[in-house]
Amino acid sequence: xxxxxxxxxxxxxxxxxxxxxxxxxxxxxxxxxxxxxxxxxxxxxxxxxxxxxxxxxxxxxxxxxxxxxxxxxxxxxxxxxxxxxxxxxxxxxxxxxxxxxxxxxx
Amino acid sequence: xxxxxxxxxxxxxxxxxxxxxxxxxxxxxxxxxxxxxxxxxxxxxxxxxxxxxxxxxxxxxxxxxxxxxxxxxxxxxxxxxxxxxxxxxxxxxxxxxxxxxxxxxxxxxxxxx
Numbered sequence: 001x002x003x004x005x006x007x008x009x010x011x012x013x014x015x016x017x018x019x020x021x022x023x024x025x026x027x028x029x030x031x032x033x034x035x036x037x038x039x040x041x042x043x044x045x046x047x048x049x050x051x052x053x054x055x056x057x058x059x060x061x062x063x064x065x066x067x068x069x070x071x072x073x074x075x076x077x078x079x080x081x082x083x084x085x086x087x088x089x090x091x092x093x094x095x096x097x098x099x100x101x102x103x104x105x106x
Numbered sequence: 107x108x109x110x111x112x113x114x115x116x117x118x119x120x121x122x123x124x125x126x127x128x129x130x131x132x133x134x135x136x137x138x139x140x141x142x143x144x145x146x147x148x149x150x151x152x153x154x155x156x157x158x159x160x161x162x163x164x165x166x167x168x169x170x171x172x173x174x175x176x177x178x179x180x181x182x183x184x185x186x187x188x189x190x191x192x193x194x195x196x197x198x199x200x201x202x203x204x205x206x207x208x209x210x211x212x213x214x215x216x217x218x219x
Contacts, residue, residue, distance in 0.1 A: 088149075093154070098148040099148060
């Protein structure tokens, strides 16, 4: 069974700071999702990646398959980035991490 | 317009009542899923549905739960006799054949009182 660990669990930062959220998993996977969950509860898929790096606006996601590790970076963070960020890995099913609660202060 | 629409967005029900949560995938995808998230906990897998039948279910998905795709469009999760511990956010998701990209619905918050 795949174990998904995220760090940190909680992160508070000032507007403009560079943010990094980490995800490690224990068993080889087919792909990995980074998801964003806003206070209302809805989940939005930010990235799906199986190798390398993807960039969308101020968000960058990387994955190292050999090390079973992925990172989500936010450049020039903004209060509207405040949300829970969830890493989810896909082998034969999707397994979710517990999430990282990010709070960006103005 | 969201690709996966869930209704209702919030439902309050009395313990022991039946509830039906609905998901409209809109696109013609083959794989559908239900997940739940108890407040403060991580998202958990409930059931996957492929080609109009259950392909996998978790230990959470007991006899009180059932899923259907009654009209080829809506995808429903029924809880026959709700318990307090069924209070959670329920998400449906879909993906295409051979595609690992999931699209999630906006969720239904179920409160059992």
